[in-house]
Amino acid sequence: MNKDHSCDIIQDLLPGYIDGILSEAGTDVVKGHLEECEECNRVYLEMKEGLGPVEEQKETLALDGFKKVQQHTKKLKRMIGIFAGLLTLLLVSIFLKVFVIGECLPTHEVNATDISYDEETGYLTIRGMIDRSSCRVSRVVWQESEDEADVVNVLVYGAETLPFQQDKTDFTLSIPDMKGKKAYLACPDYDRLELYSWEHGHYEKMAELENEIYNRLPELDREKNALSYISGIEYVNGIEGIWYYVDTVIGENATYWRFNGQLVTDGDFEPQDFAIWISLDRPYQILIYDFGTGEYTEDFSLVNR
Structure with missing residues (x-):
């Protein structure tokens, strides 16, 4: 085998020689050739020096890829956490709205059974009950009208009844300082029914x-x-x-x-x-x-x- 051909073969074997995967006989042949051939020894040194940065670059790319995967994973976890939190908040809000706070009932579902005014104290007492199945009185409030002076609106809220709760369908409300005023049973949709007028x-x-x-x-x-x-x-x-x-x-x-x-x-x-x-x-x-x-x-x- 001529020298050029021998050098081509040796240079083809150099990657295996550098990685230490050649047989003992192959390693000895390449080693002996490098001791005698300056050209192949120069190629060997350049190849050996070049493999280090390449491997480091591969490791760097792998590490960067791993970091990106971690970042995407953390971002995904945060998004899942935010979504789960919003979903929980929505479910809690729905639960409170339906079973705790309730909704303002229209006037045709509320019956005022007794209305009395105390001349001495000026208190107006309203007793009544609601007429909606599977619904209980969650709260009854009164508020002064923003548009009409000396007018008070009464709002009755009803919530769905849970299995362990009792159906509380009656209510009593006392409103102070009602001398000269009017009281309406009302709901947010401006559905109003006059309950009391000091004049009447x-x-x-x-x-x-x-x-x-x-x-x-x-x-x-x-x-x-x-x-x-x-x-x-x-x-x-x-x-x-x-x-x-x-x-x-x-x-x-x-x-x-x-x-x-x-x-x-x-x-x-x-x-x-x-x-x-x-x-x-x-x-x-x-x-x-x-x-x-x-x-x-x-x-x-x-x-x-």
């Missing part, structure tokens, strides 16, 4: 006050000047009283009457630019409130203006 609970008192106004102010015509009670108690100089708007009926032979607590006319109503305040207790005090000046006065000539 004091027909005799209201009739007495209105008669006092007409008697003290002969300028007012009972047939033409309608008094409209303004809900609520108005304090003037520390004295309790109520307000009345005054509307004059316009139209030939026109009259007015009340229907479901509302004024109705077969003509037209012309509102006056004053209101009348009257104290609730004797001796009755009457004042005229001038919308133009925003002040109270005992000058009854405003009625003729």
Whole structure:
């Protein structure tokens, strides 16, 4: 075998020689050749030096790949944890909504069985029950209306009954400071039903006050000047009283009457630019409130203006 051919074979065997996988005889042949051939020895040294960085690069790539796998695994675990947390929160929210907090019931599913007003304390007590199967009263709350002064809305919430719970279908609610106010059974969809009106609970008192106004102010015509009670108690100089708007009926032979607590006319109503305040207790005090000046006065000539 010539030298060139021998060198080609030896150089082909160098990777195995460097990795130490040649037989003993092959190793001796390559070793002996390298001692005699400078060219092959140079190739051997270059190959030996070049294999180190390659292996290190392979290890680095493998390590980087492992780190990326770890990062993706951690990210996946975090995502799974977040999803599991959100799912748990959703399930807990649904459970609380359905079985603990409940939903506001529409008025046709709530029956007010007894409504009483305490004249001394001003408390209004409402007793009632709900009419929905497999549902219990979870809570009953009252809140002052944001749009209407002296109006209180009562909201009854019903929740599904768990197997170990009792069906509590009745409720009692006491509302303070209800003098001169109205109470409605309501739900968030503006479904409202009037439960109580201080005016309706004091027909005799209201009739007495209105008669006092007409008697003290002969300028007012009972047939033409309608008094409209303004809900609520108005304090003037520390004295309790109520307000009345005054509307004059316009139209030939026109009259007015009340229907479901509302004024109705077969003509037209012309509102006056004053209101009348009257104290609730004797001796009755009457004042005229001038919308133009925003002040109270005992000058009854405003009625003729």
